[in-house]
Amino acid sequence: MKKTLFDKIWESHLVEERSDDSALIYIDRHLIHEVTSPQAFEGLRTMKRKVRRPDLTLAVADHNVPTEGRVDGIKDEIARIQVETLEKNVKEFEIPYLPLLDPRQGIVHVVGPEQGFTLPGCTIVCGDSHTSTHGAFGALAFGIGTSEVEHVFATQTLMQKKPKTMLLKVEGSLSVGITSKDLALGVIKKLGASGGTGYILEYSGKQISNLSMEARMTLCNMSIEAGARAALIAPDEKTVLYLKDKPLAPKGDLLKEAKKSWASLFSDEMANYDMKLSINASTIEPHVTWGTSPEDVISINDCIPNPEDAKNDIKKKAMQDSLKYMGLVSGQKLTDIAIDKVFIGSCTNSRIEDLREAALVVEGKKVSAKVHAMVVPGSGLIKLQAEKEGLAQVFIDAGFDWREPGCSMCLGMNPDQLKPKERCASTSNRNFRGRQGRDGRTHLLSPGMAAGAAVAGHFIDITKS
Amino acid sequence: MKPFVKITGIVAFLPEINIDTDAIIPKQFLKTIEKTGLGKYLFYDKRFDVEGKLNSDFVLNKEPWNKAEIIVAGDNFGCGSSREHAPWALLDFGIKCVISTSFADIFYNNSFKNGLLPIVVDKNCLDDLSKFARLGENISVDLEAQTIIVNSFVFNFAIDLYRKHCLIKGLDDVGITLEKSNLIDIYENKIKDKSWVIPDFQNIKL
Numbered sequence: 001m002k003k004t005l006f007d008k009i010w011e012s013h014l015v016e017e018r019s020d021d022s023a024l025i026y027i028d029r030h031l032i033h034e035v036t037s038p039q040a041f042e043g044l045r046t047m048k049r050k051v052r053r054p055d056l057t058l059a060v061a062d063h064n065v066p067t068e069g070r071v072d073g074i075k076d077e078i079a080r081i082q083v084e085t086l087e088k089n090v091k092e093f094e095i096p097y098l099p100l101l102d103p104r105q106g107i108v109h110v111v112g113p114e115q116g117f118t119l120p121g122c123t124i125v126c127g128d129s130h131t132s133t134h135g136a137f138g139a140l141a142f143g144i145g146t147s148e149v150e151h152v153f154a155t156q157t158l159m160q161k162k163p164k165t166m167l168l169k170v171e172g173s174l175s176v177g178i179t180s181k182d183l184a185l186g187v188i189k190k191l192g193a194s195g196g197t198g199y200i201l202e203y204s205g206k207q208i209s210n211l212s213m214e215a216r217m218t219l220c221n222m223s224i225e226a227g228a229r230a231a232l233i234a235p236d237e238k239t240v241l242y243l244k245d246k247p248l249a250p251k252g253d254l255l256k257e258a259k260k261s262w263a264s265l266f267s268d269e270m271a272n273y274d275m276k277l278s279i280n281a282s283t284i285e286p287h288v289t290w291g292t293s294p295e296d297v298i299s300i301n302d303c304i305p306n307p308e309d310a311k312n313d314i315k316k317k318a319m320q321d322s323l324k325y326m327g328l329v330s331g332q333k334l335t336d337i338a339i340d341k342v343f344i345g346s347c348t349n350s351r352i353e354d355l356r357e358a359a360l361v362v363e364g365k366k367v368s369a370k371v372h373a374m375v376v377p378g379s380g381l382i383k384l385q386a387e388k389e390g391l392a393q394v395f396i397d398a399g400f401d402w403r404e405p406g407c408s409m410c411l412g413m414n415p416d417q418l419k420p421k422e423r424c425a426s427t428s429n430r431n432f433r434g435r436q437g438r439d440g441r442t443h444l445l446s447p448g449m450a451a452g453a454a455v456a457g458h459f460i461d462i463t464k465s
Numbered sequence: 466m467k468p469f470v471k472i473t474g475i476v477a478f479l480p481e482i483n484i485d486t487d488a489i490i491p492k493q494f495l496k497t498i499e500k501t502g503l504g505k506y507l508f509y510d511k512r513f514d515v516e517g518k519l520n521s522d523f524v525l526n527k528e529p530w531n532k533a534e535i536i537v538a539g540d541n542f543g544c545g546s547s548r549e550h551a552p553w554a555l556l557d558f559g560i561k562c563v564i565s566t567s568f569a570d571i572f573y574n575n576s577f578k579n580g581l582l583p584i585v586v587d588k589n590c591l592d593d594l595s596k597f598a599r600l601g602e603n604i605s606v607d608l609e610a611q612t613i614i615v616n617s618f619v620f621n622f623a624i625d626l627y628r629k630h631c632l633i634k635g636l637d638d639v640g641i642t643l644e645k646s647n648l649i650d651i652y653e654n655k656i657k658d659k660s661w662v663i664p665d666f667q668n669i670k671l
C-alpha cells in the first residue's frame with residue numbers, strides 16, 4: 001500500500017492500536033519548559049509515579065524569563081518560583097536541563113533542533129502548541145496539554161486519535177525578498193484559522209526543498225495558526241547537513257544507520273491524503289496581519305478591508321470588533337499606519353537567518369525616533385553567533401535593544417509587554433487580543449519587514465526600497 | 466478526575482468566533498504552579514476593565530449567567546496555545562460544558578482530561594441554544610444519553626465512545642495506560658537496535 005510520510009511515522013510508533021482509529025503511540029522526544037510542567041510533576045508526586053524515560057526528555061526555561069539583567073536573577077517573584085520549581089523538578093526526576101545562564105538556553109523550539117535533540121522520523125511532543133516547528137525535520141511533532149505531559153512522563157506514550165492528512169503542494173517559487181513567513185501567512189490566509197483543524201499538514205514542492213532549515217521551521221511553526229496541530233516536511237540532504245554536527249544528533253556509525261532509516265521518510269507517489277491543496281508561491285507578496293486572528297492577512301500594498309465585504313454576519317461582526325480593537329479604519333493604507341514598537345524574536349523568527357535578514361535592512365540606518373525596537377535572539381548560541389558576525393552591532397548602532405534569549409514579547413509573560421493601544425510590528429505568531437500586553441495591537445510580519453518598519457516608523461514594502 | 470454524567474444549569478452565550486486561550490485565561494495567570502484558583506481570572510480582560518473593576522456588560526458578570534455552568538460560543542473555540550489553564554479556569558469558575566460548532570484540537574483534548582465536556586453541534590442547534598441562553602433558561606446535558614434538553618426540545622450530539630466512557634467514570638488516563646506497561650516494554654524492546662534514536666547526553670555537559 002502507498003503510504004504518506006505521516007503513515008510511516010505513525011505506524012512505526014504504534015504501541016497499541018484500538019478499533020476506533022485511535023492508538024497508543026510511543027514518544028521519542030519530550031521537551032519541557034517551566035509553564036506547562038509544574039502541575040504534571042505534582043501529579044506524578046501525588047500518585048508516587050516516576051518519569052519513565054528521563055533520557056528522552058530535555059528541559060529549558062523560556063516563557064517567563066527576563067531578557068535583561070538576568071545574572072541578577074528573576075525579579076518577579078511568581079515567575080521566579082515557577083522557574084525554581086522547574087529546577088527542583090528536573091533535579092528530583094533526573095531530567096537533563098539547560099540552565100538559565102547557560103549559553104545554550106533559549107526558546108524550547110529553537111533549542112531542540114539546535115542541540116540535535118530533534119531528529120527525523122521521531123515523535124516529538126511538548127506542552128506548547130508551536131511544537132509543530134519540529135515537523136520541519138520530518139518528525140511528527142505536536143503540542144500537548146499538561147495532563148498529556150504527565151502521561152508522557154509516566155508512560156513515554158500518548159493515546160491519540162489518528163489525525164487526517166492534508167497535502168499542501170507549493171507550486172512555483174517565492175519572489176526575491178519574500179520569505180517563508182510571508183508564505184506561512186499566505187497559507188493561513190488560504191486555510192483560515194481553523195481550516196487545518198484535525199489535520200497533519202504536509203508541505204511539498206520544489207520551493208519547499210529550496211527553503212533552508214530555518215525557513216522550513218518558520219513555516220511549520222505557523223501551521224498551528226491554521227489549526228493544524230502538526231506539520232511535516234520530508235527530510236533531505238539539507239536536513240542531514242543541518243544536524244550533522246549538532247551535539248545530540250547521532251555521529252559516525254550511528255549517523256549512517258540513522259540516515260538509512262531517514263531515507264525512507266517521504267510520501268509515496270500516489271499515496272492517499274484526506275485533502276490536497278496547492279498554493280502558488282510566485283503570487284505571495286510581503287504579508288502583514290491587520291486584525292486579531294492570524295487569518296486576518298493582507299499584502300503590504302493592500303488597504304485595511306471592509307467588514308461589509310465579509311462572507312457572513314458572524315465574520316462581519318468579528319471584523320468590526322477587530323478593527324475597533326486595532327484602532328484601524330477600513331480603506332486605510334497599511335503603509336500609512338505608524339507603529340510604536342518592533343519585536344524581532346519568538347520561535348517563529350529568532351534564528352540566525354532571521355537576524356541576518358533583518359540586519360540587512362537596518363544596516364547603516366537608524367530606528368525611527370518614534371519607535372522602540374528590540375531583538376530577542378532565540379537562544380544564547382544564536383546571540384553569540386550574531387555577535388560574532390557583527391549583526392548585533394548593526395542592530396545596536398541602529399538603535400535596537402539587543403536582549404537575552406527567551407519568548408519575551410511573543411506572549412509578554414515577562415516584563416516585555418505592549419502598553420494599551422501601542423502598535424507593534426512583530427515577527428511572532430499570534431496577534432490575539434492582549435497577547436503582547438493588554439489592549440496592545442500586534443501586526444505579524446517577516447523579520448525584514450519588521451526591520452523596515454522600525455526604520456520608517458510605519459509599515460513599508462521592503463521589496464520595493 | 467470528577468466524573469461527568471448529567472448536569473442542568475444556566476447557559477451563557479458568547480457571540481464570538483475564534484475565542485482563543487489567551488482570552489480564556491491571559492498569560493499573567495500562567496505563572497501559577499497549581500491547577501486550582503484560576504476561576505477568578507477566567508476571561509479576565511473581558512470581565513474586568515483596566516482598573517480591575519467588574520465590567521457589568523459582560524455576560525458572565527450578569528445575573529443569572531454569573532452562575533452559568535454551560536457556555537455556548539462560536540466556531541473554533543479554544544484556538545491558540547496548549548495551556549491546560551484554559552479548562553482549569555473554566556472548571557474552577559463552575560463551567561462544566563462548552564458547546565460550539567468546532568473546537569481547536571488541543572483544547573478539545575485538554576477538556577476531556579479534566580472532566581470538562583466539549584460538545585460539537587451544528588449551526589442550527591447552536592443558534593437555537595443561543596436563544597435559550599439569552600432567555601436565561603436552564604439546559605440539561607446528559608452525557609449517557611448524548612442529549613441536550615431545553616424545555617421540550619431535545620438535541621442529540623455525537624461523541625467518541627472511549628472519551629465518553631472515561632468521562633462518565635472519571636478515569637485517570639495515566640492509570641489506564643500504566644496497566645498496559647507490558648506493551649510499552651515490548652515496544653521498547655522491539656526498537657532496541659534503533660540506537661541512533663537515543664540522544665547521547667554525554668555529548669553535552671549539563
Ligand code: SF4
Nearest residue numbers: 130346347407410411
Ligand atoms: S516564542 Fe512564543 S510561541 Fe514560541 S514557545 Fe515562546 S511563547 Fe510560545
